[in-house]
Amino acid sequence: MRRALAVLAVPALLAACATGPATPERVTLDRDLLTVSMSDGSTCLGPGGGDGWSGRLTGCPWDYAYTVAIDPRTNPLRFVLEEIFGEALVQPVAEVTITDATGRARLFQTPERIAD
Numbered sequence: 001m002r003r004a005l006a007v008l009a010v011p012a013l014l015a016a017c018a019t020g021p022a023t024p025e026r027v028t029l030d031r032d033l034l035t036v037s038m039s040d041g042s043t044c045l046g047p048g049g050g051d052g053w054s055g056r057l058t059g060c061p062w063d064y065a066y067t068v069a070i071d072p073r074t075n076p077l078r079f080v081l082e083e084i085f086g087e088a089l090v091q092p093v094a095e096v097t098i099t100d101a102t103g104r105a106r107l108f109q110t111p112e113r114i115a116d
Helices: 002-018 076-085
Strands: 024-029 033-038 043-047 052-056 065-070 094-099 105-110
Touching: 024 094, 024 105, 033 065, 043 052
Parallel strands: none
Antiparallel strands: 024 033, 033 043, 052 065, 065 094, 094 105
8 A cells, every 4th residue: 555655646746846836938018017928828917117116926826026127218219119109019128027936036128139
């Protein structure tokens, strides 16, 4: 009986090790909303606004802290694009930090950088 329990326990332990907290994979930013795509397929939200804000992600199972720091510098080309397309269509330039339950911080930049 003990051997049978051990045989059954091993797959359960391996499954528990394979799953864990989801990690943030991608962020998008509007003027007043941070959207975070997680590794488990969930989407988390971080409401805010202004030049920077912080809080806890909502709308998903992961209660991670986030901070958003908007870059106030104005790029002349960006200014023209905002005038033509409006601020709602041009993603703000910012650094987003998401800190998980273990204290590990992940840094993202918006808009996403194009790979060289």
